[in-house]
Amino acid sequence: MKISVDQSKCCGSGMCVLTDPDLFDQNEEDGTVVLLVEQPDAAHEATAKEAASLCPASAITIS
Amino acid sequence: MTELISEELPKTRQNPFDPPAGVTEIRNKARISRLKFADGHLGWLVTGHHQVREILGSPKFTNNPEKHHVFDKRFQSDVPEDRRKAEPGMFLSQDPPDHTRLRKMLQGQFTVRRMNQLSEWIGTIVDDQLKHMRTFDGRADLVKEFALPVPSLVICALLGVEYDERHRFQEDTAKMLSLDSSFKEAMAAMQRIQDFMRELIARKKANPGGDDMISDLLATGEPTDEEASNMAMLLLLAGHETTANMLGIGTFTLLQHPDQLKILKDEPEIIDNAVEELMRYLSIIHFGPMRTATEDVEIDGHLIKAGDTVLMHVPTANRDPEKYPGNPDELDLRRPASGHVAFGHGIHQCLGQQLARIEMRIGFSKLFQEFPDLRLDVAPEDVPLRTDMGIYGVHSLPVAWSS
Ligand code: HEM
Numbered sequence: 055m056k057i058s059v060d061q062s063k064c065c066g067s068g069m070c071v072l073t074d075p076d077l078f079d080q081n082e083e084d085g086t087v088v089l090l091v092e093q094p095d096a097a098h099e100a101t102a103k104e105a106a107s108l109c110p111a112s113a114i115t116i117s
Numbered sequence: 118m119t120e121l122i123s124e125e126l127p128k129t130r131q132n133p134f135d136p137p138a139g140v141t142e143i144r145n146k147a148r149i150s151r152l153k154f155a156d157g158h159l160g161w162l163v164t165g166h167h168q169v170r171e172i173l174g175s176p177k178f179t180n181n182p183e184k185h186h187v188f189d190k191r192f193q194s195d196v197p198e199d200r201r202k203a204e205p206g207m208f209l210s211q212d213p214p215d216h217t218r219l220r221k222m223l224q225g226q227f228t229v230r231r232m233n234q235l236s237e238w239i240g241t242i243v244d245d246q247l248k249h250m251r252t253f254d255g256r257a258d259l260v261k262e263f264a265l266p267v268p269s270l271v272i273c274a275l276l277g278v279e280y281d282e283r284h285r286f287q288e289d290t291a292k293m294l295s296l297d298s299s300f301k302e303a304m305a306a307m308q309r310i311q312d313f314m315r316e317l318i319a320r321k322k323a324n325p326g327g328d329d330m331i332s333d334l335l336a337t338g339e340p341t342d343e344e345a346s347n348m349a350m351l352l353l354l355a356g357h358e359t360t361a362n363m364l365g366i367g368t369f370t371l372l373q374h375p376d377q378l379k380i381l382k383d384e385p386e387i388i389d390n391a392v393e394e395l396m397r398y399l400s401i402i403h404f405g406p407m408r409t410a411t412e413d414v415e416i417d418g419h420l421i422k423a424g425d426t427v428l429m430h431v432p433t434a435n436r437d438p439e440k441y442p443g444n445p446d447e448l449d450l451r452r453p454a455s456g457h458v459a460f461g462h463g464i465h466q467c468l469g470q471q472l473a474r475i476e477m478r479i480g481f482s483k484l485f486q487e488f489p490d491l492r493l494d495v496a497p498e499d500v501p502l503r504t505d506m507g508i509y510g511v512h513s514l515p516v517a518w519s520s
Pocket residue numbers: 180208209210220272351352355356357359360363401402406407458459460461462464465466467468469470472473
């Protein structure tokens with residue numbers, strides 16, 4: 055599984071960080087998403103998917 | 118396709134916690150249907166969870182108030198055209214790129230990490246307010262003494278507004294948001310808040326370096342003064358009555374669901390999930406959000422034409438059995454409640470949601486720890502409901518305690 059994020063779409067809602075702070079963080083400056091882990095291990099696959107589906111701005115994609 | 122048409126939005130609630138049965142009936146027939154607006158427009162009513170998300174997530178809709186048709190005379194009646202314009206800085210009403218530019222200036226101040234760092238401080242505000250409640254000798258109005266002061270104190274301090282000045286706009290905020298106010302009163306109240314905000318901006322500019330959100334915002338040098346004062350006003354308005362109403366009606370809900378309250382007391386670690394479930398179950402933004410299509414768009418087989426206004430009904434969407442199968446109408450503090458649309462969806466999704474979550478987490482936890490035998494001090498049917506207000510909740514909540 056591979057996660058990618060699009061900062062230009064992100065509206066800094068923090069939903070991804072709330073869902074899995076191991077995978078996502080937010081930039082201190084403008085609150086946009088910072089991807090911590092591109093290829094999550096099996097233990098984080100479910101939360102990665104959840105974060106992608108919760109993201110209000112469709113800024114997270116899973117492939 | 119023949120569409121279901123409603124002459125008006127059913128507003129009668131059968132009990133304090135469930136959405137009007139009439140809207141649930143509409144949802145069960147058609148998650149997207151047509152609704153007659155007060156100005157004669159044949160608009161749309163969206164009651165399905167998936168459909169609300171799709172519309173709020175779509176760039177083909179705007180929240181510009183100039184584009185919206187009038188859904189209910191009491192809400193938008195005699196507003197003159199020029200007053201419906203989105204003011205510079207009111208990014209809730211703006212589209213990209215303005216929305217993006219303005220929201221970005223604040224996003225860094227509302228991150229999950231920043232908000233978590235406030236936990237301890239918010240805890241002391243809650244503790245102080247609970248001590249204050251204790252001075253009332255066994256009975257008090259929870260709204261007046263707890264639910265409203267906590268978020269007001271928090272937002273004032275975050276924005277850098279002095280204690281003495283709080284009263285200057287707290288009353289005006291209530292006037293502005295109350296449907297009991299005449300249009301003239303509401304506009305006068307808004308004017309006073311705007312004047313107050315302008316003064317505040319001028320003062321902060323004259324004394325830079327303050328440790329608050331407005332000072333930080335001004336320090337970026339990005340917003341114009343007018344934008345900054347309207348942004349501050351938006352934060353104040355959006356940040357204070359909403360959380361207050363969740364604390365008020367949330368407490369009422371827990372007191373009326375003793376089995377659920379017991380679960381929360383026995384398993385305090387479920388508080389974060391309990392907050393999500395209360396948000397879903399109560400859905401206090403109960404008329405809206407609203408959007409107007411900027412081009413023709415097909416949603417779920419329905420052709421929404423450019424210029425059509427759509428009213429989203431969050432309370433029924435958050436109880437859509439397609440999203441929450443089984444028992445969507447029950448309060449279940451252990452259910453996976455995430456994914457609700459009580460904070461909206463799309464680029465306008467609530468900027469203050471992480472702050473609101475923390476205020477509720479700490480507020481509910483400490484309230485029931487401090488007052489384990491808290492109970493209602495009137496018959497449940499005598500609790501005055503904010504049925505006709507833009508933000509749902511209770512006007513007051515008389516409570517009592519013995520220890
Ligand atoms: C339980 C409490 C709250 C609820 C239920 C709530 C709900 C909402 C909803 C539904 C929206 C989206 C409106 C739309 O799409 O038309 C929104 C937007 C917003 N909220 Fe909240 N909110 C709460 C607390 C707060 C707090 C504490 C703050 C700030 C300190 C805040 C600031 C904002 C702002 C600035 C927006 C506009 C965002 C934008 O347009 O990009 N809210 N809120």
